[in-house]
Amino acid sequence: MSRFKAVIFDLDGVITDTAHYHYLAWKRLAESQGVHFDHAFNENLKGIDRMGSLDLILASSKRAYTAEEKLALADEKNRHYQELIATMSSADLLPGAVRALDVVRAAGLRIGLASVSKNAFTVLGRLGITDKFDYVVDAATIARGKPDPEIFLKAARELGVAAEDCLGVEDAVAGVASIKAAGMFALGIGHPFVLTQADVVITSLNDFNLESY
DSSP states (O other), rough: OOSEEEEESSBBBBTTHHHHHHHHHHHHHHHTTOOOHHHHHHHHTTOOOOOHHHHHHHTTTOOOHHHHHHHHHHHHHHHHHHHHHOOOOOOOTTTTHHHHHHHHHHHHHHEOOOOOTHHHHHHHHHTTOOGOSEEOOGGGGOOOTSSHHHHHHHHHHHOOGGGGGGEEEEEHHHHHHHHHHHHHHEEOOOOTTTOOOOOOEEEGGOOOOGOOO
C-alpha cells in the first residue's frame, strides 16, 4: 500500500513531449525580433512559464518593449504553438505514461496535473487522457510560476490531500524545486546530476514503480 494519497504530474516532458513544438514556436518568435535562438538557449526556458520565457528572449534584443507589446508577442507565440499541437494524438504519449496513470488509479490514489502550460487542457484532449485526472490546475489562475510552489499546492488543495501526502512528478529543475518547496516528495524524470533536488530520479515513466517511493 502506497504511503501517498495523491500523485501530481507535470505534463511536458513527463506525459508527453511538446518541447519540440515549444522550441519551434519560440524560435519563430525570437527570430522575428532579431534574436538568435537555438537549442542551447531553449534549455534555459525549461520549466519557465510563457511570460518568463519571453522576458529571457527579449533580454537579448536591442530594443525595449512595453507591457502591451510583450503580451502581443506572447499571444503570437501561443498561436504558433497551437497550430503545431493541433496535430497531436495518443501517439504522442511518452512511454509508460498511461501505465503510470493506471497504476496510480488502481492503487486508489488521487491524480492531479500541475502544468504551467495554458494549453494543458487542449493537449490532454488531443492525447485522449483528460478523464484520467481528478483535477487539472488551470495555469491562468496561477499568479506565480515554478519554482514557486503555488501550482502544486493548489493541485493538492483541490484534490483534498495534504501536501506531505503527495508525490510530485517533474522533469525540470524549476519543477522539482516547486515540488520540494510545496513540502512534497519529488520524483524526477531525467538525469540525477541535473535534478539534484529530487528524492528519486528515473529515466522515464517506463520505470515508474509506486511501491518504491
